[in-house]
Amino acid sequence: MDITGTIIITSPHEDVTVNCTGVMSSQKMKGGEDAPKYALSGATAQGNSLTGGPAVFLGWYADEGQITKEIEEIRDAIAKGVSRYELKYSVKVERHWWRLKIVNREDFQ
Numbered sequence: 001m002d003i004t005g006t007i008i009i010t011s012p013h014e015d016v017t018v019n020c021t022g023v024m025s026s027q028k029m030k031g032g033e034d035a036p037k038y039a040l041s042g043a044t045a046q047g048n049s050l051t052g053g054p055a056v057f058l059g060w061y062a063d064e065g066q067i068t069k070e071i072e073e074i075r076d077a078i079a080k081g082v083s084r085y086e087l088k089y090s091v092k093v094e095r096h097w098w099r100l101k102i103v104n105r106e107d108f109q
Contacts (some may be wrong), residue, residue: 003081006045007074010084011058013092018056021045023074025067034101036060036093038067059090062102066091 010017020042028037041055061067066089077085092103 003079004083005078007078007082008084009042009058009074010086011090012086013090014057014059016056016058018042018058019045020056020074022078023058023071024055025061025071028064031100036091036100036102037063040067040070040087040090059087060093060100060102061089062091 006019006021008017009020009023022043024041024043026039026041029035029039031037038061040058040061042058043055061070070087070089073088074085093100094103
């Protein structure tokens with residue numbers, strides 16, 4: 001495999017596919033018990049060398065452990081030259097006005 005430093009990430013819950021050079025976590029978000037606590041974004045290969053490319057939202061996460069596992073697996077895949085990765089630990093979220101609620105939270109505990 002060729003190690004290109006990029007990976008195509010597919011987000012099944014957000015219906016997004018993007019070519020990324022890396023990923024990053026949001027800070028812990030406030031919200032109710034059923035709200036996601038973290039968001040994952042991917043840095044694209046577009047842009048200039050000083051600022052990098054724009055970040056693309058990839059998915060929501062119920063807790064720090066889930067987003068940490070996802071980031072580690074993506075970084076390992078990039079380092080190994082894997083060309084594609086589908087998010088495994090993101091949660092499906094419903095939007096109600098300004099609130100977010102995890103769908104089927106018991107599936108992700």
